Amino acid sequence: MPCAYFVSDIHIQSPECPRARLFEQFLRNLSGQPKITHLFLLGDIFDLWVADHHYFIDRYRVIIDEIRRLESAGVDICYFEGNHDLHLQQFWADQLGLTVHKGPTYVQLGNWTLRVEHGDQMDPDDRGYLFLRWFLRTPPIRWLICNLPGALIARIGERASTGSREYTTHTKSITADRAIAKIRDHAWRAFTDRPFDIILSGHVHIRDDFRIDKNGHSFRTVNLGSWLDAPCYFKIDGNEGRFHELAKT
Numbered sequence: 421m422p423c424a425y426f427v428s429d430i431h432i433q434s435p436e437c438p439r440a441r442l443f444e445q446f447l448r449n450l451s452g453q454p455k456i457t458h459l460f461l462l463g464d465i466f467d468l469w470v471a472d473h474h475y476f477i478d479r480y481r482v483i484i485d486e487i488r489r490l491e492s493a494g495v496d497i498c499y500f501e502g503n504h505d506l507h508l509q510q511f512w513a514d515q516l517g518l519t520v521h522k523g524p525t526y527v528q529l530g531n532w533t534l535r536v537e538h539g540d541q542m543d544p545d546d547r548g549y550l551f552l553r554w555f556l557r558t559p560p561i562r563w564l565i566c567n568l569p570g571a572l573i574a575r576i577g578e579r580a581s582t583g584s585r586e587y588t589t590h591t592k593s594i595t596a597d598r599a600i601a602k603i604r605d606h607a608w609r610a611f612t613d614r615p616f617d618i619i620l621s622g623h624v625h626i627r628d629d630f631r632i633d634k635n636g637h638s639f640r641t642v643n644l645g646s647w648l649d650a651p652c653y654f655k656i657d658g659n660e661g662r663f664h665e666l667a668k669t
């Protein structure tokens with residue numbers, strides 16, 4: 421029986437930030453769960469993580485050690501790139517052994533087919549961002565990002581990251597209803613493209629758990645919200661899937 425945990429948009433800004441401590445504690449608790457089979461990290465776990473720079477590896481050593489512990493215990497861990505954490509393959513996959521996904525992925529978990537993604541591609545009207553997403557992944561820019569000194573990348577990235585987070589927060593505060601509509605519209609489009617039982621995403625920082633019944637089809641859409649608002653995780657245990665709260669420290 422699968423027992424899977426899903427978290428997204430923790431936006432850890434430094435090793436000292438309360439969300440870093442909370443995530444470390446969360447991971448330690450998972451290590452003590454005998455039933456856990458999967459951990460899904462749905463992106464924007466860090467407010468900034470780029471490539472395999474030692475700057476980030478040294479900075480977040482405690483978290484990495486906890487993830488390594490789960491990995492060695494046989495937990496299947498998938499990390500989906502977000503818009504704040506990208507070019508993850510070299511460190512998180514090649515060195516640490518996680519599975520890294522750059523876009524939406526279908527996963528069979530027990531009786532359920534899941535579609536899992538960060539969610540930064542869900543708004544087809546967000547052309548500016550979709551261009552930036554493409555641009556940051558072009559070979560020359562990728563080369564620069566991977567080869568410039570880590571501390572310099574961190575300085576540039578922290579500025580961009582703050583802007584991006586403020587943009588997300590601002591967008592959310594003025595248009596929460598519209599954001600929920602976008603989540604559900606995207607879920608329907610994705611379902612018509614290839615069906616699933618549950619779609620799980622993050623990115624928009626709005627917690628949502630909704631069943632769509634349309635044209636004789638029925639499926640569930642879950643958005644994981646953000647730890648900036650209310651730290652939580654989604655857990656699928658056998659045939660039950662639901663949110664669990666984490667106490668703020």
Ligand SMILES: [Mn+2]
Pocket residue numbers: 463464502503504538540622623624
């Ligand atoms: Mn995001």
